[in-house]
Amino acid sequence: MKKVAVITTGGTIAMAHDPNMGVILSENKNKELSEIPQIHQIADIEFHEFFDVPSPYITPGMMFELSKYVKKILSRSDIDGVVITHGTDTLEETAYFLDLTIGSEKPVVVTAAMRNWSEPSTDGPMNLIASVKIASCDLSVDQGVMVCLNDEIHAAREVTKTYTSNVATFDSPGYGPLGIVDEDTVVFFRRSLERMYIQTDRIEDRVALIKTYTGDNGAIIKTLPDMGYKGVVIEGFGRGNVPPAVADAMEYLLEKNIPVVVVSRCFKGRVLGVYGYIGGGKDLKERGIILGQEVSGQKARIKMIVVLGKTKDTESLRRYFEFQNR
Numbered sequence: 447m448k449k450v451a452v453i454t455t456g457g458t459i460a461m462a463h464d465p466n467m468g469v470i471l472s473e474n475k476n477k478e479l480s481e482i483p484q485i486h487q488i489a490d491i492e493f494h495e496f497f498d499v500p501s502p503y504i505t506p507g508m509m510f511e512l513s514k515y516v517k518k519i520l521s522r523s524d525i526d527g528v529v530i531t532h533g534t535d536t537l538e539e540t541a542y543f544l545d546l547t548i549g550s551e552k553p554v555v556v557t558a559a560m561r562n563w564s565e566p567s568t569d570g571p572m573n574l575i576a577s578v579k580i581a582s583c584d585l586s587v588d589q590g591v592m593v594c595l596n597d598e599i600h601a602a603r604e605v606t607k608t609y610t611s612n613v614a615t616f617d618s619p620g621y622g623p624l625g626i627v628d629e630d631t632v633v634f635f636r637r638s639l640e641r642m643y644i645q646t647d648r649i650e651d652r653v654a655l656i657k658t659y660t661g662d663n664g665a666i667i668k669t670l671p672d673m674g675y676k677g678v679v680i681e682g683f684g685r686g687n688v689p690p691a692v693a694d695a696m697e698y699l700l701e702k703n704i705p706v707v708v709v710s711r712c713f714k715g716r717v718l719g720v721y722g723y724i725g726g727g728k729d730l731k732e733r734g735i736i737l738g739q740e741v742s743g744q745k746a747r748i749k750m751i752v753v754l755g756k757t758k759d760t761e762s763l764r765r766y767f768e769f770q771n772r
Contacts, residue, residue, distance in 0.1 A: 448526040448582040450489040451519045452574070454479060455512065455540075456498040457533025459559035459570040478563070479531060484575050489526075489582040494519070501533025501540075506651040506751050509543040520550045527553035527581030531574065534558045534607055534615065537593065541602035542748050545591035549643035553586035556593050556602070560613045569596070569613045576627040583632040589624065590641045598623040601638035604741055606713075620714035620741070640739075642749075642766070650754035653677040655747045657711065658688050664695025671702040676758070677750045680708045681743035686717035686727045693725040697733045705760045707738040707767055709746045734760060738767040 454460060454476040480493040496515060497508070512530070519525055532540055541556040548554060557577040559570030577594045580586050591602040595616050604618035625634035654675045656667055670678055678699055682688040686708045688696070696706045708730055710717050717737045719728035731737055740746035746767070753766045 448489045449492060449524055450527045450529060450578055450581045451492045451494060451525055452480065452485070452529045452531070452578070453494045453496050453512075453516065453519070454498065454531045455496050455501075455504070455533075457501050457531065457537075457558055458562050459531050459533075459557070459573070460498060460563075462563040476531070479570070479574055482571050482574060484571075485578045488575070488578045491578070492525070499533075501536040504533075504536050504540060506543070506649055506748070509540050510547070510649050512540070513544050513547045516544060516554065517548055517550065520548070520552050520554075525552070527555070527586065529574065529577045529581050530554070530556045531570075532556055532558050534560060534595075538602070538606050538616075539744055539748050541591050541593050541605070542745050543752065545602035546642060546644050546749060546752050547646065548591065549645070551588040553581045553583070553589065554591045555580045555586075556591065558595060560595070560611065560615060572597075579627055579630070580632050585632055585634050589634070590638060592624065594627065597627045599625040599627065599632075599634070601641075603638060603640060603745065606742060640769075642769075644749075644752050644756065644766070646752055646755040648755040649751050650676050650758075651751050653679065653747050653750045653754065655679045655681065655743050657681040657743065658683070658692050660689070662689050662692050664689075664691040664698075667692065667695035668698055670699065671704060675704065677754050678704060678706050679738070679743050679746045679750060680706060681711050682708050682717075684710060684712060685715075685720055686710050686730065686737055687721055688725045688730070690724045693730060693733065696730065696735055700734050700760070703758075705736065705750075705754075705758070705763050707736045707746050707750055707763075709738040709740055709743050711743075713741075736760065736764045736767045739769055740767070
């Protein structure tokens, strides 16, 4: 029997409904996760409560501490894999942060629940059971950090929360799941080819994420240097195109030595410099803007937070974002 460490961080999977207040509250249900009998039939479980907070409270600094904690556990020869329980709201960001910074071949699976402990159809226990199956499966080795809910396995880089309340909320638009958990069998359909490990001893969390819009005059973007930001991700249209005033504001940031990455608000496709008009991708790249290949603005921001811990040179940063399959 393999040994799997289960690390809890809070979220709906550790919450219950308060009938008096009519709201869902943290109820310290982390311990009850360790008492689900089925997980002990799958693997030798070692339980760790790292923290217990709603996932909107989680910061990049907390993600970094979690990453170091997971790496320490994975370095032990008796541990075969790790499962992390988390709130769904920021799960995709924490999972991607871990994927960028852990670099272990041992399986790491992040899971959660959309329904709290008080609901008769709570999905937390089944998601945890499925995740332990993945973490103890030989096929899961060197798959990077994975996310498992609703019996689907997703790559941390590709997955996103798509529905506010449905248990089938997590999806990987344009990619699809890596595989599924079918009863007692873990089935993989494919591997993610765009994983990246970034070794760093520090991070820079003063990175802004700005979504542009029609008629955007760039005024908000120009205030970022005075607010102390060290990097900016702009979520543009289509291929990464932006209004002319936004292009000028992005160039203003470069003049202030603040690197800028542009991504698309589209769920699928790549950002490329194919439009030459002012604010088009080609124009932006010629100005020195980095054309990010991350699947969303929030994922690009997580990568920038990690990469800025290593380098602040724009051309060095570009190599982490403008990449092809290696």
